[in-house]
Amino acid sequence: MLETRGTPTVAIGLVRTQMERTRPPRGLWTPFQLGRPLGEPGDANFQDRVLLHALGLLERRDGPVILEDFPDDPPNWSDTAGWQPPSLPAIEIPDSPAGWKAALAQEMAALHPAWQRACARYGRSTVGLSGQVPELWAACIARLLAGELPTVPPHETAALTLRFLCDDIKAMCSEAAQADGTPPSSRQIDAWFWSKTIAGRLLIALRSMALKSENNALKTVGGRFFVPTPYLPPG
Amino acid sequence: MARLEDIPQPTRDAVATAACPSFATTPFVPGPPLAERRVAIVSSAALIRRGDPPFPFGSAEVRLLPNNVPLNDLLISHVSINFDRSGYQRDINTVYPIERLRQLAAQGVIGSVAATHYTVMGSTEPSTMEGAADQISGQLRQERVDAVLLSPV
Numbered sequence: 424m425l426e427t428r429g430t431p432t433v434a435i436g437l438v439r440t441q442m443e444r445t446r447p448p449r450g451l452w453t454p455f456q457l458g459r460p461l462g463e464p465g466d467a468n469f470q471d472r473v474l475l476h477a478l479g480l481l482e483r484r485d486g487p488v489i490l491e492d493f494p495d496d497p498p499n500w501s502d503t504a505g506w507q508p509p510s511l512p513a514i515e516i517p518d519s520p521a522g523w524k525a526a527l528a529q530e531m532a533a534l535h536p537a538w539q540r541a542c543a544r545y546g547r548s549t550v551g552l553s554g555q556v557p558e559l560w561a562a563c564i565a566r567l568l569a570g571e572l573p574t575v576p577p578h579e580t581a582a583l584t585l586r587f588l589c590d591d592i593k594a595m596c597s598e599a600a601q602a603d604g605t606p607p608s609s610r611q612i613d614a615w616f617w618s619k620t621i622a623g624r625l626l627i628a629l630r631s632m633a634l635k636s637e638n639n640a641l642k643t644v645g646g647r648f649f650v651p652t653p654y655l656p657p658g
Numbered sequence: 659m660a661r662l663e664d665i666p667q668p669t670r671d672a673v674a675t676a677a678c679p680s681f682a683t684t685p686f687v688p689g690p691p692l693a694e695r696r697v698a699i700v701s702s703a704a705l706i707r708r709g710d711p712p713f714p715f716g717s718a719e720v721r722l723l724p725n726n727v728p729l730n731d732l733l734i735s736h737v738s739i740n741f742d743r744s745g746y747q748r749d750i751n752t753v754y755p756i757e758r759l760r761q762l763a764a765q766g767v768i769g770s771v772a773a774t775h776y777t778v779m780g781s782t783e784p785s786t787m788e789g790a791a792d793q794i795s796g797q798l799r800q801e802r803v804d805a806v807l808l809s810p811v
Contacts, residue, residue, distance in 0.1 A: 426685040428795035434808035444678040448686050458742035460809050464749035470758050487686040545748045547730040551708040577711040598747050609742040653666045
């Protein structure tokens with residue numbers, strides 16, 4: 424669409440069949456995970472190779488359409504042997520809004536040191552979509568579980584307030600899991616989060632609550648955007 | 659290795675069978691050597707600045723990312739929960755390679771980095787994005803950009 428309007432473009436693609444069907448003027452297919460178009464976080468040399476391969480297609484004269492495959496897999500695709508997740512207190516799975524509030528607060532407090540180390544190590548955090556500081560998350564969750572529909576700016580509905588609160592909870596846990604040593608693979612983080620943390624079980628409980636809600640937006644958003652399908656409970 | 663067969667179901671089938679736009683023409687605009695080009699990024703990660711409203715589901719808007727936005731303020735607000743975010747959590751360049759572009763410009767590999775970059779919601783139906791394409795294209799011309807890197811998630 425931009426090339427039609429006069430500017431040369433090159434697209435990185437993560438799904439080869441989509442590039443074959445879309446036929447961009449110039450495209451580089453990269454065999455990386457969805458969510459990692461440049462391949463390897465923290466590896467400037469690897470990212471440069473991807474970028475230079477893509478930008479190099481702009482100098483070619485044999486198009487359209489030019490589609491190339493990036494030749495290498497990212498260097499750290501495998502699971503990290505010996506990775507130890509952050510230690511968590513043993514907490515029984517709650518059965519009431521007040522119980523979830525206390526359990527989440529306890530787990531967040533336990534994860535906080537690792538999260539702080541991750542923030543310092545990487546010089547960044549991606550927590551912040553919810554519009555609420557972490558100290559307020561558990562109370563907001565408890566209100567939603569109790570049937571209230573709070574909205575927190577910049578969100579305009581309870582459904583989106585909760586959706587992005589879920590994103591923040593996942594982000595904090597994932598960042599904490601990457602605090603020390605060689606970072607785990609995304610599969611290791613997901614397996615740990617969805618099977619070992621109170622936060623993961625809470626998101627599954629929130630989805631169940633949303634699906635029973637009379638609020639259609641919450642029902643739709645909760646059903647699709649709280650828990651990835653591979654981690655939904657059976658049935 | 660991370661190829662189509664490595665994507666968990668049902669996302670694998672969803673991306674493999676996703677409707678893709680087809681275009682009547684195959685434009686191909688030439689340009690000068692890379693070392694003379696000004697490069698901009700268009701990211702489909704629905705990036706927002708911390709505190710801004712996320713992109714709505716199905717949004718056809720484009721948001722501008724000035725070159726000087728603090729990188730720690732940029733958050734993915736893409737609707738999908740079925741792609742990895744742990745890479746971007748460690749390094750924004752995994753999805754938005756702005757520091758890599760700056761380095762290539764400093765090395766003289768590319769001419770310069772554009773003053774403005776662009777982000778859209780990647781899951782939006784492309785046929786609704788003509789207005790966004792007009793807006794991006796106008797800004798590209800104004801800044802004399804002659805290379806665009808399209809970066810997905």
